Amino acid sequence: MNRTEYSFSPEDFEFVPKDNLLPPEEIYNTQSYFKDIRKRFTANKGAVAGGISILLILLLAIIGPMLSGHTYYSQNITHQNLAPRIKLLEGIGIFDGSETITTSTGTIEQNKYISEDTSITTGLEEVYYWFGTDVLGRDIFTRTWEGTRISLYIAFVAVMVDMCFGMIYGLISGYFGGRTDMIMQRFAEILNGIPTLVIVTLLILVFQPGLLTITIALAITGWIGMSRIARAQVLKLKEQEFILASKTLGAKDFFIIFKEILPNIFGQLIVMSMFSIPNAIFTEAFLAFIGLGVPQPLASLGSLISDAFKSFTTHPYMIVFPVIVLGIIMLSFNLMADGLRDAFDPKMKEI
Structure with missing residues (x-):
C-alpha cells in the first residue's frame, strides 16, 4: 500500500483563546470527622452560648465561695434578712x-445596713452582701455557688452513670438479643416502674440524707433511658454488611460491640447523655425542695429555693438568685445538647 506522508507548518496551527481554556483541577483538602463536628457546633450560636455559660458557671462554682469572704455555714443573727448590696452599684441606686x-398595713421601704437616725450606727455601714442574707444571717452568694457545685456534681454523676453503665447495658442487650435481651429488658422495665421518690425514701431508711443517697438513687434508675437508646442503635446496625464481614473474618462479639458498633453510635450516645443532665439536676432540686436533699448546713440550689420559698412574700430576693442560676444551668445544658445533636447528625435537624 502506498503510504501518504503529511507535513505540517506553523501556519496550520492557531492558539486557543483563553476563554476556551478548561479550568484547572481543584484540589479540596480533606477534613476530619471531628473537625467537621466542631465546625457545625461552632456555627450554632445557641450551642456556643450554652457552652460558654456552662464554663462561666463552672468557674464561679470553683472560685465563687472564696470571693465574698464568708462561708456557706457561718451564721450571724445580727445580719439576718439583709437585702443585696454591691459597693460598685449602690451609688446609682441599685x-x-x-x-x-x-x-x-401596706408597703415599707427599709435599708437595714443604714439606720434612719444618723446619730445611731448599725455596724453594717461597711458590710456588703452581694446576694443578701437569709433568715439565719448566712451569705446567699456563697451558698448559691456552693449549691451550684452540688448541681454540677449531679451532672457529672448522671453522665458517668449513662456512659459507664447504661451504654454498656444497652449494647450487650441489643447485640446478643434473644433470651438475653428479653431478660435484661424485663429487669429494666421493672426497675423503671419504681418511682424515684420511693427509691430515695427507702434509701433514707438505710443511709442518712445526703449526696450519697442521691447518687445511689441516680445510679439505680438514671441509666435506663440511655440503655434503651443504645439498644435501639445496636438493633439498627448489627445486621449491616460491615458487621457481617467482621463476623466472617472471625471477630469476637465484644470486639464487634466496642470496635465496630460503638464508634458508629458514640455521637448519639453523647448527645443523649447531655440531654439527661438537666433532668438529673432537676431531680436533685426537687428532692431537696421536698426535704430529701443534702442536710444542713450544706446547700444545694434546690434546698436554697425550698428555704427561700418560706420567705418569698417578704424577702423575694432570697429565691431569685438560686432560681436564676438553676435556670441558666438547665438552659445551657439543653442548648449545648441541641447543638451537639445537630453537629453529630445534621439530618436530625430536618426531621
Missing part, C-alpha cells in the same frame, strides 16, 4: 441594700 416589704 443593689444598695434597700428593699420594699409588703405588710398587712
Whole structure:
C-alpha cells in the first residue's frame, strides 16, 4: 500500500483563546470527622452560648465561695434578712441594700445596713452582701455557688452513670438479643416502674440524707433511658454488611460491640447523655425542695429555693438568685445538647 506522508507548518496551527481554556483541577483538602463536628457546633450560636455559660458557671462554682469572704455555714443573727448590696452599684441606686416589704398595713421601704437616725450606727455601714442574707444571717452568694457545685456534681454523676453503665447495658442487650435481651429488658422495665421518690425514701431508711443517697438513687434508675437508646442503635446496625464481614473474618462479639458498633453510635450516645443532665439536676432540686436533699448546713440550689420559698412574700430576693442560676444551668445544658445533636447528625435537624 502506498503510504501518504503529511507535513505540517506553523501556519496550520492557531492558539486557543483563553476563554476556551478548561479550568484547572481543584484540589479540596480533606477534613476530619471531628473537625467537621466542631465546625457545625461552632456555627450554632445557641450551642456556643450554652457552652460558654456552662464554663462561666463552672468557674464561679470553683472560685465563687472564696470571693465574698464568708462561708456557706457561718451564721450571724445580727445580719439576718439583709437585702443585696454591691459597693460598685449602690451609688446609682441599685443593689444598695434597700428593699420594699409588703405588710398587712401596706408597703415599707427599709435599708437595714443604714439606720434612719444618723446619730445611731448599725455596724453594717461597711458590710456588703452581694446576694443578701437569709433568715439565719448566712451569705446567699456563697451558698448559691456552693449549691451550684452540688448541681454540677449531679451532672457529672448522671453522665458517668449513662456512659459507664447504661451504654454498656444497652449494647450487650441489643447485640446478643434473644433470651438475653428479653431478660435484661424485663429487669429494666421493672426497675423503671419504681418511682424515684420511693427509691430515695427507702434509701433514707438505710443511709442518712445526703449526696450519697442521691447518687445511689441516680445510679439505680438514671441509666435506663440511655440503655434503651443504645439498644435501639445496636438493633439498627448489627445486621449491616460491615458487621457481617467482621463476623466472617472471625471477630469476637465484644470486639464487634466496642470496635465496630460503638464508634458508629458514640455521637448519639453523647448527645443523649447531655440531654439527661438537666433532668438529673432537676431531680436533685426537687428532692431537696421536698426535704430529701443534702442536710444542713450544706446547700444545694434546690434546698436554697425550698428555704427561700418560706420567705418569698417578704424577702423575694432570697429565691431569685438560686432560681436564676438553676435556670441558666438547665438552659445551657439543653442548648449545648441541641447543638451537639445537630453537629453529630445534621439530618436530625430536618426531621
